Amino acid sequence: MGVSIRAATAADREATVGLWEAAGLTRPWNDPRADFDLALATLTSTVLLADDDDALIGSVMVGLDGHRGWVYYLATAPDRRGQGVGRTLMSAAEDWLKTLGSPKIQLMVRGDNAMARGFYAALGYELQEVVTLGKRLQAT
Template identity: 85%
Template sequence: MGVSIRAATAAEREATVTLWEAAGLTRPWNDPRSDFDLALATPTSTILLAEAQNQPIGSVMVGFDGHRGWVYYLATSPDRRGQGIGRALMAAAEDWLKALGSPKIQLMVRGDNASARGFYNALGYELQDVVTIGKRF
């Protein structure tokens, strides 16, 4: 595959956000640059980058809240999908969380995103009987 995975640096913010935008992950109500900065500033979160030939081709934001691990912004460059990069990033995210002592991992997927749900199902993730409740500030 010729891909390596490592922690992102602050200097890679714009390239990472561009990747998230190309993958269709950003939404107008979330500021991806602030999300990136906060993940790198917090000791219990990080952004892992997959790269090939010094170019970012995938990413995942991962964090541990003290009770469970969370995954956000799993992205693979559209022209590199189907090559195992997402699987490798999820494995790296799981390893990172296990090293922090996280007993489980969770993520949120939009209900109508059948391809993402299929991807996670193929990795052994199961639909959980929970309801997400939130409030915007």
């Protein structure tokens, strides 16, 4: 597999959002373009991309909130799943956070997404004994 990992640029926005849509990660109440732009505009976040022969095949958004690292939008092109792209991206995300001194990495997975939960468990991620609470501050 000739996969290379690189930081996204503004020019990658539409292709990356298209990948997120193809992977089923977007939701009507979240603006993925705004998420992408904010990640690139902030020094403690980025979007890492996986390319194979200049074709976008994966992405992960990663950021440090000052206390812990977070992962969002881990996506692999549907025709490239099961080939190690997600593992490679998660390793790159972990390395990126380590360079910022992050002591911990966390992510959220929808409770009914058994495939994603199994993927992360295979990478050593464990269910945390916390409850996530939320409140919308803007109308959807």
